Amino acid sequence: MPEVIKIATRDSYGKMLVELGNKFENIVVLDADLAAATKTAMFKAAHPDRHIDCGIAECNMMGVAAGLAATGKIPFASSFAMFAAGRAFEQVRNSIGYPHLNVKIGATHAGISVGEDGATHQCNEDIALMRTIPGMVVINPADDVEARAAVVAAYEYEGPVYLRFGRLPVPVINDESTYKFELGKGVVLQEGKDITLIATGLTVPETLEAARILEIDGINAKVINIHTIKPLDNELIISAAKETGKVVTIEEHSIIGGLGSAVCDVLAEKFPTKVLKIGINDTYGESGPALELVKKYGLDSESIYKKVKEFYK
Structure with a gap:
């Protein structure tokens, strides 16, 4: 049997941000002192002038993302799911969701598979939280191929998007040559x-x-x-x-x-x-x-x- 390739979808997120950043000048990536873990450090290395480290201040980061979106930029605000969806919920709801701004939230380290980080970081409630925000698109890709396609789809969509990525490497089940991602289609x-x-x-x-x-x-x-x-x-x-x-x-x-x-x-x-x-x-x-x-x-x-x-x- 052929060897099963496993890739963490957070890696897919970082790689596709770089690819999109190479093509589009309006992309700005924000992080909350977790660039190495969320893999946005890849974007920082490629486009340091368009990467903003907001420090351990996720709520403020969402406000910064909202401001950037209001000026025509397309910000990808990145952090662990527990912080992006949980800690910053009020800012996501009121500063991004309510005005329906074009902000993309890249939430990594979601779910039980965060592993040793434990219960405080294993966010099993983020989809529920984001689903309740009117107009928020919620995407949870299954593998590397789908995750990279999802990032592109989020960029092309006009409005707020929540992207859920994992820490654990998972099998690549899709064939990139034939796979087609359609927003809202199973x-x-x-x-x-x-x-x-x-x-x-x-x-x-x-x-x-x-x-x-x-x-x-x-x-x-x-x-x-x-x-x-x-x-x-x-x-x-x-x-x-x-x-x-x-x-x-x-x-x-x-x-x-x-x-x-x-x-x-x-x-x-x-x-x-x-x-x-x-x-x-x-x-x-x-x-x-x-x-x-x-x-x-x-x-x-x-x-x-x-x-x-x-x-x-």
């Missing part, structure tokens, strides 16, 4: 008639592997990658629910307010369907090796397989 990775598995971010490759194991047991799963949580691909979700009759959502995020909640909102209104939400179950994380935490909190392929099989009975 991607069917595998057709199936028995059950629908809808995943986002880090859990997408794990869900694909779980589907492969389910196939051995005679369960034919349809697998959908939802990279854009908001706006959601309602049409695809409803269609899949009609085809299979049962839906499972899988996310490296709280089961409250994330992908699962978004899917349930749609189905409850348009096509009531039995749904199982797999994610972080109303609890904080803990310090530990990322892969061990992914397994402990039930987001690895084996755990997903077991939960789906039990739900399918």
Whole structure:
């Protein structure tokens, strides 16, 4: 078998910022004293005159980003998800969301896979927070190819965008030569008639592997990658629910307010369907090796397989 290439989506973010910066002079990158970790140091090295380190002052950074956007620049404000979505929520809501400014928020180190940094830094609530802001686009890419495409899509979109990236290297599952990113459109990775598995971010490759194991047991799963949580691909979700009759959502995020909640909102209104939400179950994380935490909190392929099989009975 060919070797599986793994790349952290935060690396993809840094690389694509440099590429876009080479092409477009209106891009400005902001960071909150975390350029090495968020990978915006790559942009700083290439375009030092367009990189602003705002220090450990995320709330102020969002205000600076809003001001830059108001002058016609396209700022990418970067920090850990816990700080970008959590600490600076009020500034994102009032200074960026309310005036619908063209600010892109690059939030890295999201989810339980932050690992040893522990519960205070493992943000499993950011999608829920950002979904509530009117007009905010929320994107959670699954791999390097999708992450780089998402950064381009965010740049091209007029309005506020929240981009969620991870610390942990994840398998590259998309072929760059054929992959096409469409804002607000889900991607069917595998057709199936028995059950629908809808995943986002880090859990997408794990869900694909779980589907492969389910196939051995005679369960034919349809697998959908939802990279854009908001706006959601309602049409695809409803269609899949009609085809299979049962839906499972899988996310490296709280089961409250994330992908699962978004899917349930749609189905409850348009096509009531039995749904199982797999994610972080109303609890904080803990310090530990990322892969061990992914397994402990039930987001690895084996755990997903077991939960789906039990739900399918």
